[in-house]
Structures are given as C-alpha cells and as structure tokens.
Amino acid sequence: MIEFRSVTKQFPDGTTAVDNVSLVFPSRKTTVLVGSSGSGKTTMLRMINRMVDPTSGSIEIDGERVSTLDPVKLRRSIGYVMQNSGLLPHRTVVDNIATVPVLRGIKKKEARQRSLRLMDTVGLERALAERYPGQLSGGQQQRVGVARGLAADPNILLMDEPFGAVDPIVRAELQTELVRLQRELDKTIVFVTHDIDEAFLIGDQIVIFRPGGIVAQIGSPADILANPVDAFVASFVGVDRGKRSLHLEGTPETPVVVDSEGRVAGVLAAGSNPLLIAEAVPQPGAGAPAQGAAT
Amino acid sequence: MNQLFATFAWLLDPAHYAGPDAIQVRVGEQVEYTLLTLLLASIIALPAGLAIGHTGRGRTLGVQIPAVLRALPTLGLVILLALMVGLGLLAPLIALVILAIPPILAGAYSGLESVDRETVDAARALGMTGWQVLWKVEIPLSLSLITGGLRSAALQAVATWTIAAILPLGGLGRYIFDALPVQDYPKMLAGSMLVIALALVTDALFALLQKVVTPPGVRAGRASLVRAKTTHSHARAALFRHASFIRNER
Amino acid sequence: MTWLWANLGLVWQLTLDHVALSVPPIILGFLLALPLGWLANRHQPSRGVLLSIGGVLYAIPSLPLFVMMPLILGTKILDPINVVVALSIYALALMVRVASDALAAVDTDVIASSTAIGYSDWSRFWRVELPLAGPVLLAGLRVVSVSTVSLVSVGAIVGVDSVGFLFLNGFQRAFPEEILIGIIASVLIAFVFDVVLVLAGRVLMPWAPVLRSREHPRGLMTEKTVIGQ
Numbered sequence: 001m002i003e004f005r006s007v008t009k010q011f012p013d014g015t016t017a018v019d020n021v022s023l024v025f026p027s028r029k030t031t032v033l034v035g036s037s038g039s040g041k042t043t044m045l046r047m048i049n050r051m052v053d054p055t056s057g058s059i060e061i062d063g064e065r066v067s068t069l070d071p072v073k074l075r076r077s078i079g080y081v082m083q084n085s086g087l088l089p090h091r092t093v094v095d096n097i098a099t100v101p102v103l104r105g106i107k108k109k110e111a112r113q114r115s116l117r118l119m120d121t122v123g124l125e126r127a128l129a130e131r132y133p134g135q136l137s138g139g140q141q142q143r144v145g146v147a148r149g150l151a152a153d154p155n156i157l158l159m160d161e162p163f164g165a166v167d168p169i170v171r172a173e174l175q176t177e178l179v180r181l182q183r184e185l186d187k188t189i190v191f192v193t194h195d196i197d198e199a200f201l202i203g204d205q206i207v208i209f210r211p212g213g214i215v216a217q218i219g220s221p222a223d224i225l226a227n228p229v230d231a232f233v234a235s236f237v238g239v240d241r242g243k244r245s246l247h248l249e250g251t252p253e254t255p256v257v258v259d260s261e262g263r264v265a266g267v268l269a270a271g272s273n274p275l276l277i278a279e280a281v282p283q284p285g286a287g288a289p290a291q292g293a294a295t
Numbered sequence: 296m297n298q299l300f301a302t303f304a305w306l307l308d309p310a311h312y313a314g315p316d317a318i319q320v321r322v323g324e325q326v327e328y329t330l331l332t333l334l335l336a337s338i339i340a341l342p343a344g345l346a347i348g349h350t351g352r353g354r355t356l357g358v359q360i361p362a363v364l365r366a367l368p369t370l371g372l373v374i375l376l377a378l379m380v381g382l383g384l385l386a387p388l389i390a391l392v393i394l395a396i397p398p399i400l401a402g403a404y405s406g407l408e409s410v411d412r413e414t415v416d417a418a419r420a421l422g423m424t425g426w427q428v429l430w431k432v433e434i435p436l437s438l439s440l441i442t443g444g445l446r447s448a449a450l451q452a453v454a455t456w457t458i459a460a461i462l463p464l465g466g467l468g469r470y471i472f473d474a475l476p477v478q479d480y481p482k483m484l485a486g487s488m489l490v491i492a493l494a495l496v497t498d499a500l501f502a503l504l505q506k507v508v509t510p511p512g513v514r515a516g517r518a519s520l521v522r523a524k525t526t527h528s529h530a531r532a533a534l535f536r537h538a539s540f541i542r543n544e545r
Numbered sequence: 546m547t548w549l550w551a552n553l554g555l556v557w558q559l560t561l562d563h564v565a566l567s568v569p570p571i572i573l574g575f576l577l578a579l580p581l582g583w584l585a586n587r588h589q590p591s592r593g594v595l596l597s598i599g600g601v602l603y604a605i606p607s608l609p610l611f612v613m614m615p616l617i618l619g620t621k622i623l624d625p626i627n628v629v630v631a632l633s634i635y636a637l638a639l640m641v642r643v644a645s646d647a648l649a650a651v652d653t654d655v656i657a658s659s660t661a662i663g664y665s666d667w668s669r670f671w672r673v674e675l676p677l678a679g680p681v682l683l684a685g686l687r688v689v690s691v692s693t694v695s696l697v698s699v700g701a702i703v704g705v706d707s708v709g710f711l712f713l714n715g716f717q718r719a720f721p722e723e724i725l726i727g728i729i730a731s732v733l734i735a736f737v738f739d740v741v742l743v744l745a746g747r748v749l750m751p752w753a754p755v756l757r758s759r760e761h762p763r764g765l766m767t768e769k770t771v772i773g774q
Contacts, residue, residue: 051420076422086417090435090510100421132512148421298616366691366735368698371712371728378721454606458699461716471612475702484616487609498604 001027002048002156002188007057009043009213017043018054018213025205027155030182030189032203034196034236040213041192045158048190049078061156076104079149079157079187083164085141087133093119093144094129100152111151118147123177139170146178150185159191163198175201196237200225208233301481302488316469318489324465325493329452332388336395336448344403344444348437349429357404361397369394373459387459394455395448402444406437438508446501453494467493548722556711560730563707566697567734569629571690574636575682581637582644583670592645599638607631607696611703628700635696636689643685647678680753683746687739694735698727708734 002025009018017040025031033041046052047059050071059066066074087096097115102108116126122143133141142162149157163171175198182189182202193199199206200221208216208224210232217229228234246265250256257265305311311318347357373390380386410433418432434441460468470486473479549556585592614620614627651674659673698709711727714720746753 046420049420051416072422072424074422075420080417080420082413082417082420084413086413086420088414088418088432088512089411090512092512103422103427134512362691365688366695366732368695368709368712368728368731370698370701370709371724371731374712374716375721375724375728378716378719378724450604450606454608457606457608458702461702461713468608471608480622483612487612490609491605491613494604494606495601498601 001025001062002190003060004044004047005058005060007044007047007054007059009040009047009052010055016040016213018047020057021213021215022057023207023215023218025188025190027188028186029204030191030202031205031207032191032193032199033207033209034193034199035209035216036194036211039209039211041194041209042160043213045160045190045192048156048158049075049080051075076100076152077154077156079152079154081142081145081149081157081159081162083161085133085145087141087144087148089133092130092132093124093136096133096144097147097151099148104152115147115151118150121150121181122147137170138166139174142166142174146181150187155188157187157189159189161192161194164193164195171198178202208236298480298484302484305481305485306488321465321467321469322489322493325453325456325467325490328384328388328391328456328464328466329449329497332391332395332452332456333445333449335388335392336399337445339392340396340399341403341441344400344441345407345429345434347400348404348407349425349433354404357400361401364394364397367394369455370458370461373455374461377462382463384464387456387462387464391452391455391459395452398447398451399444402441402447403437406440406444407433409440410436435510436513438510439505439513442501442505442508446498446505449497449501450494453490453497457490546722548720549726556708556726556730559706559708559710560734563694563697563709563731563734566625566628566632566700566705566707567690567694567738570632570636570693571686571738573633574640574689574693575686577633577637578640578644579675581641582648585641585645586648596642596645599641602634602638607635607699608702610634611700611705623704625700625705627703628697628705632693632696636693639689640682640685643682644678647681647685648674650681651677676750679746679750683742683750687742690738690742691735694738695731698731 004021004023007018007021008016010016019040021044033044035041043052047054048061048066050066050069053067088099091099094112094115097118098108098111101111101114106114116129119126119129124140124143124147128136128140133144136144142165145162149159163174166174179202191199191202203221205218206221206224207218210216216236217224217233219227224233224237228237246257246259248255248268249258255268257268259265306318314320344357347353369390372394373387376386376390380389414436415428415432418428423431456464456466457468457471460466460472467486467490470489471483474482474486581595585595610631611627612622614631615622615624618626618630620626655673655677656669659669664673697707698712701707701709701713708727708730711723711730715723715727
C-alpha cells in the first residue's frame with residue numbers, strides 16, 4: 001500500500017505541481033491518475049520513487065516513509081515504465097530488460113535468461129532479443145519497457161503515460177494486454193494518463209486531478225460516471241456532452257444504441273435484455289456491452 | 296610548375312632523410328608535441344567537461360571561457376608566453392594546452408548534453424547512481440562527440456605547433472621558418488605539404504575513431520531516433536556542432 | 546603604455562589593415578555558402594560530396610595554406626590576396642555545412658504549407674526558408690567572424706601586414722607590451738565584428754527571439770518557446 005499524507009510539491013519557479021494531496025493506493029490494485037497536462041499527475045508518480053521529493057507532507061510504502069530510504073535502492077525495487085519507453089539505445093533488448101537485475105548484482109547470464117522469459121510474458125518474440133531499441137516499432141519498444149519494469153519482480157509498477165506515443169490500434173492492444181497481465185501478476189500499479197477512456201479501462205481506482213495538482217475526485221470508474229462531484233469532473237469524463245449517456249432507438253426487435261447527439265453508437269449484443277440494459281446505460285461499467293461500441 | 300618539381304625533388308632528396316633535420320625526425324617531433332598537448336589538455340578538459348555536462352552546473356563558464364579563448368590570436372599568445380616564460384618547449388606547450396582545452400571541453404559537455412534527457416531520466420528511474428548514469432549511459436552515448444572534440448583539438452595542435460616553430464623548436468614548422476628568411480621556396484612548400492598531409496591523416500584517423508566508438512545500437516537506431524527529434528532540437532544540434540567545438544586556429 | 550601613444554598611428558593603420566583583410570573572407574564565405582548549402586540540402590548525393598570537401602579544406606592548417614596559395618593562384622608570396630583567398634576557403638568550408646544544416650532544420654510543415662499557399666520555389670526560398678534558417682546562419686557566421694579575425698595575424702609571417710606585425714616585431718625586440726597590445730587589438734576587432742553581426746541580426750530578424758549562441762539544451766520547455774515558432 002502506498003499512502004500520501006498532505007503532500008505538496010512546489011517547484012523552484014513557484015508553480016505548485018501537487019497541492020495538499022492525501023491519497024491511498026491500495027495494494028495489488030491499479031490506480032490511475034488522470035488529468036490534463038500540468039495537473040501534477042506525473043509529479044505524483046515521480047514522488048513515489050523519489051525522482052522528485054515533496055516540499056511538504058509524507059509518502060509511505062507499506063508504512064515506511066520513502067524519505068528515509070536510499071533513493072537508488074528504492075528505485076531498483078520499483079518498476080518504472082515511461083512514455084517513449086526510455087530504453088537505452090546502445091543496449092540490446094535483452095540487456096535493456098536485464099538492466100535492473102544486473103544493477104542489483106544478479107549474474108548477467110541468469111539475468112538474460114530471465115529477460116527472455118519476460119519477453120514471452122509481455123508478448124515479444126525471442127527473435128527480437130538481440131535487436132537494438134532503434135530497430136523496433138513503437139509498440140514493441142513499449143513492450144520492452146513493460147518487461148524492463150517487471151524485470152526485478154517489483155511489487156510496485158509505476159507507469160507514466162506508457163501508451164501515449166503509440167497509434168490507437170496498438171494502444172488498444174497494449175491496454176488489453178496490460179489488463180490481462182495485471183490479472184496474472186497482481187502488482188500495485190500506479191498509472192498516469194490524460195486519456196479518460198484508458199483510465200476507465202485499466203483502473204480499479206481513478207483519481208481525477210484539476211489543474212494545479214488538486215484532487216477533484218477519487219473513486220471506481222462506475223462511481224465517477226454515476227456521481228461526478230462537480231461540473232469539472234462531469235465535463236472531464238464526458239457525461240455532460242452526452243458522450244456517455246446512451247439510449248435505445250429503433251424497433252423493439254432490432255434496438256439501436258444512440259448517444260445524446262443522435263449518433264448511432266452500436267447495437268445490443270445478442271441475448272441482452274433491452275430493458276435491463278436500458279437501465280444500465282447511464283453508468284456503463286467496464287463490462288457493459290453498449291459501452292465498448294461507444295468509446 | 297618548376298616550383299612544384301623542385302618541391303618534390305626536395306621531398307625525395309635522400310639528404311633530407313638523415314641527421315637531426317631529417318623529415319622523419321621532424322614528423323616525429325610534431326606528432327610528439329601534438330600528443331603531449333592532447334594528453335595535458337585532456338587531463339584538464341575532459342573531467343571538467345564531463346562534470347559540466349553531467350551536472351549542468353558551471354555551464355555558463357564552460358561556454359564563455361572557450362568563446363573568449365577563441366578570439367585570442369595564437370601567434371600572439373605563443374610569442375607572448377615565450378617572452379614571459381623563456382625559450383624552450385614549456386612556453387608554447389602552455390599556450391597550446393590552453394588553446395586545446397576549449398574544443399575538448401565543449402566536445403565533452405555538448406556530447407553529454409546531446410544524450411536524450413529521457414534516456415538519462417529513465418536510467419535514474421531504474422535506480423542507477425549518478426556515476427552509473429555517467430559511465431553506463433552518458434559517456435557511451437556521447438563518445439563520438441567527445442572524440443570529435445579531441446579531433447578538433449588535435450588538428451588545432453598540429454596547426455599551431457607549426458606556427459610555434461617561429462620559436463627555436465623542432466617539428467615540421469621548422470622547415471617553413473628556416474626557409475622564409477632565405478626565400479627557399481621549395482623547402483617552404485615541402486614543409487607545408489608535410490604539415491597538410493599530417494593534418495589530413497590525423498583528421499582521417501580521428502574520423503575513423505569516431506565511427507568505431509559509436510555504439511552499434513545508436514548507429515542502428517539513428518533513423519528512428521532522428522525522426523523522433525523535433526525540428527528545433529535539430530537546429531539546436533546543428534548549432535552545437537558548429538558553434539561549440541570548432542577550433543579557432545589552424 | 547608610452548609605446549602605444551608613441552605608435553598610435555602604426556597600431557591604427559595595422560588595425561585598419563586587419564579589418565580590410567578580415568571582412569572579404571567573412572562576406573565571401575557567407576554569400577558563396579548559400580547556394581552551395583541550398584544545393585547540399587536539395588540533393589542528398591551532393592551533400593555528402595560538398596561536406597566532405599568542406600571538412601578536408603577545414604582540416605588544412607593555415608600557415609601551410611598561406612604558403613601554398615602563390616603556387617595555386619600564381620600570385621607573389623607577399624600578395625595579400627593569398628591570405629584573403631585562404632581565409633575565404635575556411636569561411637566557405639564552414640558556412641556550407643552551417644547553411645545546409647540550417648536549411649535542413651527549417652520545419653518541413655512550414656515549407657509544405659508555404660508551397661500549398663502558392664509560393665514558387667524561388668520566392669519560398671527567399672521569403673520563408675532563408676529567414677527561418679537565419680538564426681542558425683547567424684550563429685555560424687559569428688564563429689566564422691571570430692576565427693577569421695584571429696587567423697589574419699598568421700598572415701604576418703608571410704609578410705601580409707595586420708596587427709600580427711606587432712607580434713613579430715615585438716618578438717624581435719623582445720618587447721611584451723607591443724605583443725599584448727596586438728592581442729588586445731585583435732580581440733577588440735573580433736568583439737566589434739560580433740556586436741555588428743548581432744545587431745544586424747536584430748534588425749534583419751526582429752521576429753527571432755535573441756538566440757544566445759549556446760543555449761542550455763536541458764531546459765527543453767524553454768527551448769521550445771525560444772525557437773519553436
């Protein structure tokens with residue numbers, strides 16, 4: 001469990017990136033920090049592994065204050081995946097994945113063996129092992145990044161807009177695979193994104209930030225969609241534009257799902273009960289059949 | 296044309312391959328002076344440049360000192376130091392080391408600064424210590440530019456030792472300065488050609504070295520890395536290559 | 546100092562000679578580099594050839610080149626043309642690379658949109674590409690200017706008068722003050738040239754934010770605001 005207690009971060013230029021945030025990241029759950037740029041979400045993430053130190057307040061991991069821990073050791077024990085992968089361009093794929101285990105003193109040969117297995121886990125062909133990052137596609141680079149983040153088998157995985165730089169099709173693929181991976185691995189994941197759809201797909205707990213590093217709302221995806229605390233959140237998640245308020249039209253035999261602006265969003269899955277679904281529509285959780293078509 | 300024939304005749308004359316003024320002796324001296332200059336300047340400039348590039352501190356100084364040094368006329372500096380320190384190797388050596396520092400310094404810090412900030416950030420986030428980031432990430436990725444700085448310094452040293460032969464020194468400049476008062480044009484030309492040949496060989500060797508020290512992944516990934524760079528950073532890189540470690544004097 | 550007052554006329558004359566020898570190479574190098582840089586940027590094969598030739602020329606030491614010039618040009622050894630041509634070669638060798646990189650760095654989107662709104666190749670070069678390449682060209686020109694000014698004095702060895710004369714004369718007379726005055730004069734000329742170039746840049750490119758020649762590339766965000774327009 002990671003806990004933030006009244007954490008504030010002010011940068012030397014006077015901007016407040018994070019403003020008095022208290023927050024709990026439950027163990028083995030995925031918490032998504034979401035907000036527009038400049039909302040302090042990346043700073044939040046970087047305070048966990050002490051890439052940034054807070055101006056005031058405290059951060060604890062399993063009851064231990066991170067400020068008392070050696071930053072280098074702390075970082076080696078936490079997985080980190082970033083946008084544009086941040087791979088070392090002069091090292092091959094296996095060596096990139098093996099970086100942290102080797103830093104921690106594991107024998108190179110053993111670390112490489114483990115890297116190869118991790119390549120299987122994240123869905124990379126072993127044939128790519130001796131390639132350099134520059135020779136991979138964006139999606140492949142991100143997979144290497146995820147494998148590297150997992151290499152030391154950390155309990156915590158920090159992900160900073162990891163899929164922000166890949167095209168939408170590959171992004172969707174990587175997102176579903178992360179959900180699958182998390183089901184197997186059960187890590188405590190902190191995931192930063194500005195994409196609310198991505199947040200709803202991946203997160204168990206969603207934290208929405210306002211500009212200036214202020215928490216607007218914390219809750220499960222369903223909570224937030226059903227009860228946005230204010231106009232800002234409603235607008236951010238898109239309820240106000242009717243993007244997510246769907247209704248049924250057409251004949252009872254062949255109902256069509258339509259959004260509030262009259263755009264046809266999809267059809268009901270075979271066997272769904274139109275009456276039940278119609279009630280469920282205003283708050284489509286991740287599993288609601290109509291939602292997939294709408295996003 | 297006659298001059299050219301006379302020059303080649305001079306170069307081929309067996310008499311010029313014997314004694315203390317033999318061509319191989321003069322080449323040897325020039326190479327020796329140059330290497331000594333590079334060594335001493337590197338001892339000072341490499342750690343300083345790496346420190347500036349790694350920490351980002353002291354950069355203003357690291358930029359301004361070379362800019363001022365670039366404006367100094369070498370001939371004047373060499374002669375002034377000779378009058379102050381006395382004849383012998385020491386005075387020109389001091390002058391040459393001072394002049395060789397800027398390109399090496401600039402090569403080192405601009406090399407480190409050319410490394411993608413995201414890569415360095417990622418290395419830190421993985422848990423590398425400052426030293427590990429420097430040795431395992433920053434230096435390998437900037438070795439080509441660091442060598443480029445040494446290349447500029449080496450060429451400058453070859454050129455300036457030639458000028459420094461206005462003092463009673465060895466090296467290939469000796470031929471030019473010995474021939475000047477007596478207007479022995481073939482000898483002057485022969486000396487000049489030898490210096491030019493030495494400079495071009497030096498340049499070629501360092502160019503080769505720059506290729507060798509570029510990590511294979513960087514070469515392989517160049518196309519995609521370049522694509523990722525934004526326009527302004529491209530312009531910035533262009534500026535860097537020219538402005539930072541161009542030698543001022545030949 | 547007494548020496549300076551007694552010889553003010555000589556120092557002033559040598560300074561004028563120095564300026565007269567420095568200006569033509571800087572201007573020639575710049576003007577000739579534009580078409581060559583354009584060519585290098587347009588035709589990839591020519592780029593490799595031009596830049597390699599430039600690199601080789603730039604590697605040639607100055608004194609030997611001065612000595613070789615009469616052989617190449619058919620001039621007399623004391624002719625100032627030798628120094629001017631040799632320094633122009635250096636200026637050109639450096640500026641071709643600068644020009645080619647500066648033009649290559651112009652945002653391709655801007656070029657494409659200029660073409661789309663109807664600029665011809667010719668007018669687009671003069672009105673869009675060249676101005677946008679301006680700040681980088683200026684930075685290159687400043688380097689050329691400083692190094693040309695400091696190189697001119699080497700010409701004194703082959704008898705072409707400039708403040709370099711003070712170095713040789715001071716050496717013969719073992720008189721450090723004269724040499725120091727020569728060094729100061731040379732540095733001052735370089736400084737004045739630099740100021741003139743910077744001011745010219747401000748007048749010609751009022752839209753360009755002041756581009757300090759070696760800005761801190763770490764501050765990526767500020768970078769974008771500095772050149773990213």
